Amino acid sequence: xxxxxxxxxxxxxxxxxxxxxxxxxxxxxxxxxxxxxxxxxxxxxxxxxxxxxxxxxxxxxxxxxxxxxxxxxxxxxxxxxxxxxx
Numbered sequence: 001x002x003x004x005x006x007x008x009x010x011x012x013x014x015x016x017x018x019x020x021x022x023x024x025x026x027x028x029x030x031x032x033x034x035x036x037x038x039x040x041x042x043x044x045x046x047x048x049x050x051x052x053x054x055x056x057x058x059x060x061x062x063x064x065x066x067x068x069x070x071x072x073x074x075x076x077x078x079x080x081x082x083x084x085x086x
Contacts, residue, residue: 015074022067029060
């Protein structure tokens with residue numbers, strides 16, 4: 001599996017997938033945070049306690065950051081390859 005990360009073409013080609021996955025994690029984090037705020041405001045349990053929703057939001061945001069770092073690597077390698085071709 002780690003052999004793929006040594007291939008520049010694979011990294012640059014998977015940049016779109018990384019962006020979509022990061023966006024999905026980010027949106028999930030926002031939804032989890034909103035559920036935590038709503039649950040805390042009405043002082044009710046919306047499936048989970050409010051702090052659990054906030055912890056899920058934090059975990060989702062951290063996962064989104066890791067996907068976006070992969071995307072940033074893909075963009076960097078693509079621009080570096082483009083500059084080398086010129």
